[in-house]
Amino acid sequence: MLETLQNLYLGFTVALSPPVLLYAFVGCFIGTVVGVLPGVGPLAGISLLLPATFGLNATNAIVMLAGIYYGAMYGGSTTSILMRIPGEAASVMTCIDGYAMARKGRAGAALAIAAVGSYVAGTASVVGLMFLAPPLASFALRFGPPEYFALLLLGLLVLAYMSGGSMLKALTMAALGLLLGMIGIDQMTGYFRFAYGVVELGDGIGVVPVAVGLFGLSEILATAGQAKPPDVIKPRLRELLPSRQEWRDSAMPIARGTVLGFLIGIIPGSAHIISSFVSYAVERRLARRPEEFGKGAVAGVAGPESANNSATSGAFVPMLALGVPSGPIPAVMLAAMMVHGVSPGPLLIKQQPELFWGFIASMYVGNVVLLILNLPLVGLFVNLLRVPYPLLYPGILVFCILGVYAVNNSVVDVWIMLATGVLGYLLRKLDFETAPIVLGVILAPMIEMALRQSLAMSDGHYTILVVRPISAVLLAVGAALVLLSLKPLVSRGLDWRARLALAEKGEEL
Amino acid sequence: MTPGRIALALLLVLCTSAPAAAQEAYPSRPITIVAPFPPGGVADLTARPVGVALEKVLRNPVGVVNKTGAAGAVGMQYVATSRPDGYTLLLALSSISIIPEADKLFGRPPAFTVDQFEPLALISADPTILVVRAESPWKTAREFIEDARKRPGQISFSSSGVYGTLHMAMELLQHAAGIKLRHVPYAGAGPALTAILGGHVDALASGPAVILPHIKAGKLRPLAGWGDKRVAALPEVPTFKELGYAEAEFYIWAGLFAPTGTPEPVLQKLRDALRVAVNDSDFKTAMDKLETPIAFKQGEEFRKFFEADARRLAEGVRNVGRIEAK
Numbered sequence: 001m002l003e004t005l006q007n008l009y010l011g012f013t014v015a016l017s018p019p020v021l022l023y024a025f026v027g028c029f030i031g032t033v034v035g036v037l038p039g040v041g042p043l044a045g046i047s048l049l050l051p052a053t054f055g056l057n058a059t060n061a062i063v064m065l066a067g068i069y070y071g072a073m074y075g076g077s078t079t080s081i082l083m084r085i086p087g088e089a090a091s092v093m094t095c096i097d098g099y100a101m102a103r104k105g106r107a108g109a110a111l112a113i114a115a116v117g118s119y120v121a122g123t124a125s126v127v128g129l130m131f132l133a134p135p136l137a138s139f140a141l142r143f144g145p146p147e148y149f150a151l152l153l154l155g156l157l158v159l160a161y162m163s164g165g166s167m168l169k170a171l172t173m174a175a176l177g178l179l180l181g182m183i184g185i186d187q188m189t190g191y192f193r194f195a196y197g198v199v200e201l202g203d204g205i206g207v208v209p210v211a212v213g214l215f216g217l218s219e220i221l222a223t224a225g226q227a228k229p230p231d232v233i234k235p236r237l238r239e240l241l242p243s244r245q246e247w248r249d250s251a252m253p254i255a256r257g258t259v260l261g262f263l264i265g266i267i268p269g270s271a272h273i274i275s276s277f278v279s280y281a282v283e284r285r286l287a288r289r290p291e292e293f294g295k296g297a298v299a300g301v302a303g304p305e306s307a308n309n310s311a312t313s314g315a316f317v318p319m320l321a322l323g324v325p326s327g328p329i330p331a332v333m334l335a336a337m338m339v340h341g342v343s344p345g346p347l348l349i350k351q352q353p354e355l356f357w358g359f360i361a362s363m364y365v366g367n368v369v370l371l372i373l374n375l376p377l378v379g380l381f382v383n384l385l386r387v388p389y390p391l392l393y394p395g396i397l398v399f400c401i402l403g404v405y406a407v408n409n410s411v412v413d414v415w416i417m418l419a420t421g422v423l424g425y426l427l428r429k430l431d432f433e434t435a436p437i438v439l440g441v442i443l444a445p446m447i448e449m450a451l452r453q454s455l456a457m458s459d460g461h462y463t464i465l466v467v468r469p470i471s472a473v474l475l476a477v478g479a480a481l482v483l484l485s486l487k488p489l490v491s492r493g494l495d496w497r498a499r500l501a502l503a504e505k506g507e508e509l
Numbered sequence: 510m511t512p513g514r515i516a517l518a519l520l521l522v523l524c525t526s527a528p529a530a531a532q533e534a535y536p537s538r539p540i541t542i543v544a545p546f547p548p549g550g551v552a553d554l555t556a557r558p559v560g561v562a563l564e565k566v567l568r569n570p571v572g573v574v575n576k577t578g579a580a581g582a583v584g585m586q587y588v589a590t591s592r593p594d595g596y597t598l599l600l601a602l603s604s605i606s607i608i609p610e611a612d613k614l615f616g617r618p619p620a621f622t623v624d625q626f627e628p629l630a631l632i633s634a635d636p637t638i639l640v641v642r643a644e645s646p647w648k649t650a651r652e653f654i655e656d657a658r659k660r661p662g663q664i665s666f667s668s669s670g671v672y673g674t675l676h677m678a679m680e681l682l683q684h685a686a687g688i689k690l691r692h693v694p695y696a697g698a699g700p701a702l703t704a705i706l707g708g709h710v711d712a713l714a715s716g717p718a719v720i721l722p723h724i725k726a727g728k729l730r731p732l733a734g735w736g737d738k739r740v741a742a743l744p745e746v747p748t749f750k751e752l753g754y755a756e757a758e759f760y761i762w763a764g765l766f767a768p769t770g771t772p773e774p775v776l777q778k779l780r781d782a783l784r785v786a787v788n789d790s791d792f793k794t795a796m797d798k799l800e801t802p803i804a805f806k807q808g809e810e811f812r813k814f815f816e817a818d819a820r821r822l823a824e825g826v827r828n829v830g831r832i833e834a835k
Contacts, residue, residue, distance in 0.1 A: 050549060051557055141703065185580070187694060188671060188832070189671060189831070190672050190832065192615075197617075199579050203577075268703050325699030328547075335548070338800075339554065345723055346722070410578070456665075459691065
């Protein structure tokens, strides 16, 4: 304990030195921009700027790149809340209730809660990173394909909580999403599936183009199709701040999101995306009035936004403690270390204490910077909504296309975005929800890969999924959740879904 | 204003990929090196110092663009079909000879063929190393191979993907030693390394630079290498050639190519410039930090290396054959 504090003191002397402070600020700033821009996510941002860090020293480079990563998690909520366009994949869930809050004139409150939740989660999870990194890292590595598969199945259960309307329609959309997710090279055999000779489809359909298309573009098209344009929301200053009730409603979701996000973030893979889904499902499951979800429940913003932030710190655990490239973003950061001659490995913390502790301390500093940076921006961003739609929407469209193109320099991605935009518009007209499609596209390739890897490990025996303790526990939790949701069938009571359906019928009559 | 400067740098990078019209003495406008893999990978990390060194020699801007997708096929196809004027170059890895062979195997129209590229220079060639976890029973490569022979299909290995480089290395070994291992493909070299460190597979073939820290930390044990010679950083680790498996030869190499049809004077200028560039002291330091020895080869020497490598890999792909789902 004392040693940790001494080390932390060393870390702060590094982190508060002017150059490191400057690069932490630059990283956080760029991260916020990257998060706000639709399409450009943290991976693309870090990749684009990696070459720019080659001239810096290792600590500055790592501090800046990490700033981009967690800064993007702050910024990602902005366009989700204001325009229903996910700035990056982990903000998909925020689109649902965040945008609904904005339509009710609570955009400022949603943005403020997202920023504060991110701050709490970011800071608390660095504490976790600091004290728990080495023991947790070895635990995280025990997550192999079978465990990952079980976790993803839990993620799939989220579907049941994603839509307030017809379960049949939600599951249909999820199935469509899972099918779209099957496009691309079969990772286990090398076959091209549904690519029709387009080499770019080899990697499958990207989550970001699909999410921007289905949410953002379809919203723009739907608005444009209305006979009378919707009223421009004119936020007043005192409405920028969350009410006392909103604070109270988001306190526990922030706390739960923080813990959940950190634990899921440690697991190798793209876990920060899943963390926001799981958090949303948990909040809806625990909520006293689950029917408010999808219509602007503040918990639906607070939980996932906290979760994706603390997941970023979680992702650093195996990277720093063991030098393991535990996901695409840590892999790029490890490469950045190698470029500077720092060999990442289990001995990193011992051999490079300035780098490790400087990095930890810079994350404390960075989160404060981001809070200071983001809270005043709330007022500015909310005022974007004052821009009349004929000017606002074409502008957004341009940014969407630029952002989606920039990630891979791929025109195919732009076409995917445009096509899913039209699809999303049609589905909305037919009263289908589009969020389950996005979830399907995200989960399908991961679930398939994990399941088939598990079977490759066991030579085809499905028992591998239940004999390994972690995956057995996760599967049991999943089974329990399914059984719980069957309870109303037995007890004949009305659950919230049925109540909601009745209420809606009442409205229509 | 550092953010502003970075934005400016970004803008410049974007501008370098914009085409210019005039055709004058080569080079008269920025050259682009396409790395067909994401930033941070071997191709990217080699392309960037090469670009910087080349820029110094040619006194002309050289930029690196990552065009990723389909295990490198997207970027390679892009260069194969771009104008052969010496302004678009490719930094390729051994997958350049694997992908067309795999396309042939599946009977699909190839994304590109090897003869669409003119080899300019080999930059580095690192043999892969066979590693197992430190607590595993095999102390030597012989013990490993003997055990694998006794228990066919029981010992597992992770790879960077099916038909990927790390898969091919293992395939060449299996063929040479007459053993059968259990293959668990992962999406990239990083996850494959994570898998063996987590104990989910028994063995891995990997480039030396990424596993050295884990060997030093006592987590992984090197058994043998795929090289012609022993690796300088691991002098006590024998090669498979020494152990009598001559066909188990494999390198993770990085080389520079131009599209076929590039005029001979341009090719000559690039080759001469590269020869000077690899001796640049900054370039040497950069490769040193990556712990990747420079293995510069040009002309006939590179062609021979490339052809022998392509032949082994083509054979490897055919030996794997089409993988039918169980």
